[in-house]
Amino acid sequence: xxxxxxxxxxxxxxxxxxxxxxxxxxxxxxxxxxxxxxxxxxxxxxxxxxxxxxxxxxxxxxxxxxxxxxxxxxxxxxxxxxxxxxxxxxxxxxxxxxxxxxxxxxxxxxxxxxxxxxxxxxxxxxxxxxxxxxxxxxxxxxxxxxxxxxxxxxxxxxxxxxxxxxxxxxxxxxxxxxxxxxxxxxxxxxxxxxxxxxxxxxxxxx
Amino acid sequence: xxxxxxxxxxxxxxxxxxxxxxxxxxxxxxxxxxxxxxxxxxxxxxxxxxxxxxxxxxxxxxxxxxxxxxxxxxxxxxxxxxxxxxxxxxxxxxxxxxxxxxxxxxxxxxxxxxxxxxxxxxxxxxxxxxxxxxxxxxxxxxxxxxxxxxxxxxxxxxxxxxxxxxxxxxxxxxxxxxxxxxxxxxxxxxxxxxxxxxxxxxxxxx
DNA sequence: TAGTCAATCCCCCTTTCGGGGTATTTTATC
DNA sequence: GATAAAATACCCCGAAAGGGGGATTGACTA
Numbered sequence: 001x002x003x004x005x006x007x008x009x010x011x012x013x014x015x016x017x018x019x020x021x022x023x024x025x026x027x028x029x030x031x032x033x034x035x036x037x038x039x040x041x042x043x044x045x046x047x048x049x050x051x052x053x054x055x056x057x058x059x060x061x062x063x064x065x066x067x068x069x070x071x072x073x074x075x076x077x078x079x080x081x082x083x084x085x086x087x088x089x090x091x092x093x094x095x096x097x098x099x100x101x102x103x104x105x106x107x108x109x110x111x112x113x114x115x116x117x118x119x120x121x122x123x124x125x126x127x128x129x130x131x132x133x134x135x136x137x138x139x140x141x142x143x144x145x146x147x148x149x150x151x152x153x154x155x156x157x158x159x160x161x162x163x164x165x166x167x168x169x170x171x172x173x174x175x176x177x178x179x180x181x182x183x184x185x186x187x188x189x190x191x192x193x194x195x196x197x198x199x200x201x202x203x204x205x206x
Numbered sequence: 207x208x209x210x211x212x213x214x215x216x217x218x219x220x221x222x223x224x225x226x227x228x229x230x231x232x233x234x235x236x237x238x239x240x241x242x243x244x245x246x247x248x249x250x251x252x253x254x255x256x257x258x259x260x261x262x263x264x265x266x267x268x269x270x271x272x273x274x275x276x277x278x279x280x281x282x283x284x285x286x287x288x289x290x291x292x293x294x295x296x297x298x299x300x301x302x303x304x305x306x307x308x309x310x311x312x313x314x315x316x317x318x319x320x321x322x323x324x325x326x327x328x329x330x331x332x333x334x335x336x337x338x339x340x341x342x343x344x345x346x347x348x349x350x351x352x353x354x355x356x357x358x359x360x361x362x363x364x365x366x367x368x369x370x371x372x373x374x375x376x377x378x379x380x381x382x383x384x385x386x387x388x389x390x391x392x393x394x395x396x397x398x399x400x401x402x403x404x405x406x407x408x409x410x411x412x
Numbered sequence: 413t414a415g416t417c418a419a420t421c422c423c424c425c426t427t428t429c430g431g432g433g434t435a436t437t438t439t440a441t442c
Numbered sequence: 443g444a445t446a447a448a449a450t451a452c453c454c455c456g457a458a459a460g461g462g463g464g465a466t467t468g469a470c471t472a
Contacts, residue, residue: 011220012313013223013224013227013286013309013311013312013313013316014217014219014220014309017219017223020226021219021223033310103218103219103220104218106218107218148447148449149448151448158401159401163428165427173449173451174452175451176450177451180451182429182430186431192430192431193369193429195364195367195400198401355418369458369459370458370459379420380422382422383419385421386420386422388459389461389462398460399459400459400460413471413472414472416469416470416471418468418470419466419467420466420467420468421466421467422463422464422466423462423464423465424461425460425463427460427461428459429457430456430457430458431456433454434451434453435451436449436452437448437451438447438448438449438450441445441447442444
């Protein structure tokens with residue numbers, strides 16, 4: 001009996017490609033392309049393990065992992081992401097996510113990771129431990145616009161509808177600090193209005 | 207004789223997955239995972255068409271396309287990217303890149319795009335043209351939220367980044383009139399902030 | 413003809429944004 | 443130990459957004 005696996009990634013080609021690659025090893029019980037569909041599909045298909053992208057439309061991987069941990073505590077969760085940012089790793093561990101694999105892994109590494117997690121182990125890609133911040137590992141947009149991690153974090157919170165005051169409270173920062181970050185973001189992106197920032201964030205799945 | 211195709215993408219899983227997906231249709235003569243290897247491999251394998259990621263290590267897709275156009279002018283170049291940034295599309299067209307496909311396409315769209323390019327056509331994903339829904343598709347919103355035509359018109363203008371003053375000028379209305387419309391929209395949608403309106407507009411393709 | 417509703421406009425007010433500075437501390441890197 | 447980058451924080455100011463109230467006109471209609 002092959003383990004039941006669910007793939008959640010909004011890039012159809014990637015999602016489909018991974019399915020092809022590992023369908024000999026696992027029973028692919030579903031494919032999801034939007035964050036808002038994940039919980040429903042999980043409820044219906046009851047997978048043993050879910051390969052979860054972090055940058056999903058509607059609901060991001062972290063929020064989904066939080067919900068999944070509440071409602072389906074036996075399901076193994078593995079992040080399959082391109083991001084190597086330490087704070088992502090940290091957050092994943094805090095959320096008790098079982099594994100963290102990188103999109104530039106090989107098929108063999110992917111299968112090894114999934115099997116390890118199914119065996120009850122935690123599996124975080126070794127590359128995550130030997131992180132040297134080399135420029136070409138960063139997201140292209142971060143490089144293009146020189147956005148810092150903090151700035152990206154704040155962009156996400158703005159996108160989620162929070163105002164400057166709320167962001168300051170949540171991050172335990174002063175109001176003026178967040179304002180400064182906002183100003184720097186606007187300058188770097190050469191924009192001047194909230195709507196333009198929203199458009200940028202949504203265009204680029206930030 | 208199947209067309210000779212080269213895949214250049216640093217995400218091993220994606221690269222491998224795409225190969226699996228389309229190896230029935232094309233002769234995959236090579237896979238590259240780093241920008242600095244592309245020109246060498248192209249010289250050796252002489253593909254008819256190359257699927258090129260934009261965000262590659264060492265050398266990015268644009269620089270590679272520029273070089274490829276100089277040295278191998280008959281090779282068809284197709285960007286396969288997650289980015290929908292207009293400036294990327296612009297730059298691609300300027301570089302005479304033959305196609306631009308998105309990673310959230312289906313297998314069928316991918317093959318259609320490649321075949322079109324091989325037939326000598328240009329193929330830029332239709333999603334890139336940001337098609338505006340026709341004004342006659344508003345019935346749903348009118349019924350669901352009792353939004354009037356004027357209100358929908360103003361929602362669109364807000365979404366496009368215009369502020370209240372600009373909208374008033376463009377519609378030859380008083381500032382207070384547009385403010386009233388905004389208040390009514392917020393009331394009908396049970397929202398209170400611009401970001402929520404943007405989210406609504408994008409969720410519902412307004 | 414009385415009632416409803418979309419569209420127009422005006423007053424009040426507070427909060428938030430956006431843009432112009434400047435400055436300190438922390439962290440990473442050389 | 444020097445330097446650079448990131449993150450933190452503050453000042454001032456005008457513009458814009460948001461929320462409360464009310465009012466008029468015209469069109470359609472029950």
